[in-house]
Amino acid sequence: MIEQGYSVDEEKRILDVLARGLSREFPNPERVGCPDSSILRSIASHKLPLSQAAPWFDHLSACSPCFQDFNKFRREAAGQRRRIQVWLAAAAVLLFAFGGLLWVRSRALPHAPDVAVLDLRDRSVARGQNPSETGQAPLEIPRTAKHLVLDLPIGSKEGAYDVGLLAETGDQILRAMGTAQLHDHITNLRVDVDLSNVRPGAYSLGVRQPGLEWTRYPIRVF
Ligand SMILES: [Zn+2]
Numbered sequence: 001m002i003e004q005g006y007s008v009d010e011e012k013r014i015l016d017v018l019a020r021g022l023s024r025e026f027p028n029p030e031r032v033g034c035p036d037s038s039i040l041r042s043i044a045s046h047k048l049p050l051s052q053a054a055p056w057f058d059h060l061s062a063c064s065p066c067f068q069d070f071n072k073f074r075r076e077a078a079g080q081r082r083r084i085q086v087w088l089a090a091a092a093v094l095l096f097a098f099g100g101l102l103w104v105r106s107r108a109l110p111h112a113p114d115v116a117v118l119d120l121r122d123r124s125v126a127r128g129q130n131p132s133e134t135g136q137a138p139l140e141i142p143r144t145a146k147h148l149v150l151d152l153p154i155g156s157k158e159g160a161y162d163v164g165l166l167a168e169t170g171d172q173i174l175r176a177m178g179t180a181q182l183h184d185h186i187t188n189l190r191v192d193v194d195l196s197n198v199r200p201g202a203y204s205l206g207v208r209q210p211g212l213e214w215t216r217y218p219i220r221v222f
Contacts, residue, residue, distance in 0.1 A: 044073030
């Protein structure tokens with residue numbers, strides 16, 4: 001639970017009381033009528049509601065020992081508030097540093113968002129002009145992709161390949177070339193692409209060895 005602090009007016013009233021207290025000496029060696037030090041402490045740290053604190057103001061302004069105690073507690077409370085502020089500031093700096101570190105790490109991860117991996121191993125191919133008849137959901141690539149990694153169908157040969165993005169009319173929108181290599185029984189083909197000028201929509205991804213026919217896979221650019 002967070003206690004409401006004193007308003008500016010309330011604080012001013014307390015300071016007025018203190019100023020009056022400073023004007024004269026009020027020795028009270030027997031501590032007659034003094035409040036418990038816990039009350040002085042909670043007034044000094046603004047934890048006692050003003051309605052409960054106000055009755056002690058007259059005593060505070062007429063009892064030097066209480067006045068000195070109260071001043072000491074005020075300094076302590078102010079010091080504590082400063083320490084908490086320093087801790088909060090240090091925690092904020094640590095949080096920002098940690099967040100920055102996470103951000104840098106995420107940028108350095110190998111599967112950056114500009115790499116699109118397309119698994120063609122279990123894909124039906126569309127040899128005709130109507131790629132939507134394969135019964136599978138189309139492959140998907142974001143326009144932000146800069147590199148494509150194609151897992152070619154089982155048994156695909158290593159070597160040079162053409163990769164094309166083909167419109168339904170058969171026009172080539174994009175063309176890229178790469179060299180497929182066998183890794184762990186999968187033939188990988190990496191090509192660099194720039195899809196930033198490609199309109200989002202349905203296309204065919206064409207893959208072929210130079211001089212052979214395109215093998216087409218339905219693909220959606222988004
Ligand atoms: Zn007193």
